Amino acid sequence: MVGIALLGAGIFASQEHLPAIEADPSLELKAVYSRSQKSAETLASASKNASSVDVYYDSPAVAGKSLDDLLRRDDIAAVAVVLPILTQPAVIQKAIKAGKHVLSEKPVAADVDAAKKLISWYDSLGAGAPIWAVAENFRFIESLDYAATKVAGFGGKVATFRLQKYGFVRAEDKYFNTAWRKVPEHQGGFLLDGGVHFVAALRLLLAAAGQEIKQLACFSALLEERLLPVDTVNAVAVTQDGKSGTITMTFGTEFKSGLEIEVVTTSGAVAWTPTSVRTVTNNSASGERVEDTKEFLYSSGVKEEMVAFSQAIGAGKANPLQTPAEALKDLEILQGLLKSGEGNAALTQI
Known part of the structure; x- marks a missing residue:
């Protein structure tokens, strides 16, 4: 079973990504992260296993509760990034640098130039890099x-x-x-x-x-x-x-x-x-x-895309429908x- 964290506590994260993660028997939700403590705790409380989901946040600043602290955990192998469009690229990079497989919400970036730079950086990591998949549920x-x-x-x-x-x-x-x-x-x-x-x-x-x-x-x-x-x-x-x-x-x-x-x-x-x-x-x-x-x-297709992501982790290769290059074309x-x-x-x- 793959330990996964949900980064983002907005509408789509709570209504689509959370149930999609919990519907996949190969994934185990270990933690959630949001900018505020309140939103992170609200998301965690919606989990079927709320008592076992740890909460991380930026505000207020608390030792051991930051995103960096979450990404240092060895029992979390993957993250789903469901954050505002302009916020996502930096978090994607941070998670990949921490050795986590990443499923990030579409669009791949806010504009084509930013997307190409991010993809070029990822490609430069070579064959041993964690999987980066882009979630286009359609x-x-x-x-x-x-x-x-x-x-x-x-x-x-x-x-x-x-x-x-x-x-x-x-x-x-x-x-x-x-x-x-x-x-x-x-x-x-x-x-x-x-x-x-x-x-x-x-x-x-x-x-x-x-x-x-x-x-x-x-x-x-x-x-x-x-x-x-x-x-x-x-x-x-x-x-x-x-x-x-x-x-x-x-x-x-x-x-x-x-x-x-x-x-x-x-x-x-x-x-x-x-x-x-x-x-x-x-x-x-x-x-x-x-x-x-x-x-x-x-059907929104989110549960199916989450399964595709978890299967990609097992296979060691992103699903062709979830590659950053495919999302760039959109x-x-x-x-x-x-x-x-x-x-x-x-x-x-x-």
């Missing part, structure tokens, strides 16, 4: 995996594609009322924090057809003044084979909501939502149109959308 959603299998199975060449995400972040929303999201110091605000999920999902489906996005032209906007700096992007994206599609993501549309990604090839079409996959193709014998919809129970596209939007649809190479 890549582990069952319905998305099924959709990717369908895209690959249909074959053919990509004709077009679309990503449509509509939503509205209300003033009372629990995520909006997280200080670092309410007054973001990172690019894109909610578009970086949440949008990278949807980019990852689109990339997974396009990859099933052998395609990657290489060019973008995007318009961006701020529809809801609270959601600085921008909350909406509308873009045309082009793959290496010159096939174009559209990307729409917004967190500022009160009267329209939903997430759907569709990939259309010369052999069929696959439309994905988190709870359904709709396919359209032709019967190979009769040539008649065949349509099918498969329904799924909603960030490159998201940043490309934002940069193109700043230039009023300036053509951006990825």
Whole structure:
């Protein structure tokens, strides 16, 4: 059994990472860390084995209770880092230097330059370094995996594609009322924090057809003044084979909501939502149109990604869906959308 610590006591850490760790029989939660004693103790008390989970924090300063003290423990082999975007890179480095395997929340860093520097530093450590995996839970959603299998199975060449995400972040929303999201110091605000999920999902489906996005032209906007700096992007994206599609993501549309990604090839079409996959193709014998919809129970994919991480520790190698390089590609596209939007649809190479 692998001893693991949860670093971060925010909403996603408490509601997703904590139960995911406790659901994996190969992991044992040894400790939690947060900036404040109160938040760390609140998180630890939510554990099924609260009495055996040690608490670490920065404020107030107490001897033996710092993050450095946690990382010195020999019985903790791994950490899950679920901290604000700008805080994560330094903690990732500190944990890896301490010899801990790391699963860090997406995005891999706040911007592409910072991500490349962090990845370059990690790569310089060589083959004996602890595992560093990036948690992009969408890549582990069952319905998305099924959709990717369908895209690959249909074959053919990509004709077009679309990503449509509509939503509205209300003033009372629990995520909006997280200080670092309410007054973001990172690019894109909610578009970086949440949008990278949807980019990852689109990339997974396009990859099933052998395609990657290489060019973008995007318009961006701020529809809801609270959601600085921008909350909406509308873009045309082009793959290496010159096939174009559209990307729409917004967190500022009160009267329209939903997430759907569709990939259309010369052999069929696959439309994905988190709870359904709709396919359209032709019967190979009769040539008649065949349509099918498969329904799924909603799953965040966090439990599955935690299992992938624990299995990677056992195998001594990160899961291909969790490599920092894979997460960097998500960030490159998201940043490309934002940069193109700043230039009023300036053509951006990825």
